[in-house]
Amino acid sequence: MAVLLKRLTLQTSIGRCFRKPIVKPDPAQLSLAASTTKLVHLTFAKGFSTAGDAHSEKRQKRKDAFTNTGRKISERIIRVLDEKGSDLGLMHRADVIRLMDKQDLRLVQRNTSSEPPEYQLMTGAQIHQERLKLREQEKATPKAGPAVTKELMFSSNIGQHDLDTKSKQIQQWIEKKYHVQVTIKKGKNADQPGNEPDEIFNQILQTMPGIATFSSRPKAIKGGTASTCAFRPLSKKEEKAYRDSQEAERRHTLSKDNRNTESEVLCH
Template structure:
């Protein structure tokens, strides 16, 4: 009996040691938020990014190309034009500033590449009007890139009313600075004039004086069964040349009428 009791005590002691050293309790699981340390330096620097971060990048304010230089004249000696465009000659910047103060004028850069650099005195109203003109020119100027080409195809037996409608549509596209390719198909008739399609294209151009010209002149296509051309808007230089020619023609007409009137008076 004593031997059995000792054996039970020994088994109990061994079991306790086994559970104590082998079956250790699992450590408490750390919370997920503690498993990965926060990178505070990444969070704090993101808000201060101005160049690499698209959201934090500062937008550069657009500088007007036509601005008042004020009293900050970097050059010591400059050429000066008055508010009417007359040349005042070469002046020291101190004299220019004194002249600005006396006449309440502003100073605007005209040509800084010349020697000496050229500036002009202008009133505030003149500067405002010039800025408006430059903005209108910028809006009206064609965008960079290939020109947008519109296309029209119709037959040479088109009626005058329909031709007028087509011409107005072409003019609207030209005013939007589009190029317009027009193809006129010859009607199937033996008595049709050889150059009838070319005459129709020239007639369309005559409806847009001072607006358009040929980008490519009328030429035969489709084996001679049609004629095509491309109209384009006039450039700024061409528009100015057209206005100048019209003004010169108007003056010539007025001078001719004036001489005719004087001749009639003398004859009486």
């Protein structure tokens, strides 16, 4: 009997040693854990919203591009042009879709600001050509921004060979649509004929007919010890005026030569 009691006592002690204590959680810890869970969910929702905005922007860009509208016409009544540009008048979108299927044409939005909006029926080849035209126009359109100015300085004692080299450099910059600021310092023998800065400036300009002109006229600086001026490319209007004047001069010369030839024939 005594042995049995000892065994029961030993088992009870061992059970107490291995039993896990039940600890009540701290209310402050529970509140912190709940807040952390909410923050995780909020962060995820914000990220998802940003992705949605990016997709929306891409869809807007595709809508604004010159693309085939397809059968998804959002407006009920639209104005339609045929593939030759003739006005077909106002049409219901269902009638437009039937016409597209019948003639195997695509639909392109032409004027979004008009009411109702204006669309045109076009072939795939026409759409391709229009895209090529738009790309060429974008390439031909000059980028807005301030003109880049290059600077060049040399002495009025410069030799003819070196001056020709400087003139070619200026012309290359002008052809790239740069402005060129040139400063000429008077040399030791500046009093000799042929070394006047104004003459050098004009000589440089004469090497670029129909390409450049003065953006600022030659003027003395630094108490008369140097002169400066700026060259710029001709504008489109100035280029056209120059070509027209050259063509008029050529015709005048040709007409004068013809009159001289006729006079010689009559004299003989």
